[in-house]
Amino acid sequence: MRELREAAGVPLTRAAAESGWDKGHLSRVERGHTKPSRELTEWYDNSFGAGKSLVNQLMELDAAVRAGRDVSQRDIRRHVQPVLLGGSVPIDHHPEDRAELVGETVPDGTRLCRDEQFDKAWEILNSGERPWRDRWLTRQGAAGIPGWLRSPVRERVPDAAPGETVTVTMRLQAPPQVGASTAYFKITDDVGRLYYPGLESPPIYCTIFTVDSP
Structure with a gap:
């Protein structure tokens, strides 16, 4: 949302005055610390020419959260996994486990042509005290719905010792319509359980603007 506003050349103070928020x-919303309401999301879409891109992405994330809660409830009934707010967690989950995004290619707000494919890479630091083994960067929500930024469902995260930085590269594809589009990812185990389920670890994401010509 911040990238969309800044691309339109609108200062945050002006956005607040015009929106009423x-x-x-x-x-806090733009930094991922607070979930936006549908009304605010629609205001960003309408004010900055994003069509319904942000509303669609909000629906995608809501669907992912509901799916995580469903998995959590199944695990509770089976007495298999410990549960934290936001869904069940992997067997090797530990409170001293941390991840930090330290670099990326294809900066947010990059303009791409309709249906253009591109490689996005994230540099992720193991900033905790636990080694990483058998982890995945997994799309949150649907990965291939027409009109949304398309991606694989997941990509392997290289094993990493504490203090080590690894690179995860994924082939993405811009949607066919003009406007902003975002894909969200989180680090999971092999079956999709979140290592960092709370708001203290916002999703890793990619935001691009699809245009008619570069």
Whole structure:
């Protein structure tokens, strides 16, 4: 959302004045610390020419959260996994486990042609005290719905010792319509359980703008 506003050349103060939402609230939403309401998401879509891209992405994330809750409830009934807010967690989950995004290619807001394929790479630091083994960067929500930024369902995260930085590269494809599009990912185990299920670890994401010509 921040990239969309900045691409339109609108300062945060002006966005707050025109939208009626508090500047601090908008800042928290744009930094991923607060979930936006549908009304606010629609305002960003309408004000910055994104069509319904942000609303569609909000629906995608909501669907992913509901799916995670369903998995959590099944695990509770089976007494298999410990559960944290946001869904069940992997067997080797540990509170000292941390991940930090330290670099990426294809900066957010990059303009691409309709249906253009591109490789996005994220550099992720194991900033905790636990080694990583058999982890995946997994799409949150649907990966191939027409009109949304398309991606594989997941990509392998290289094993990493504490303090080590690894690179995850994924082939993505811009949607066929003009506008903003975002794909969200989180680190999971092989069956999709989140290592960092809470808001303390926002999703890793890619945001691009699809245009008629570069």
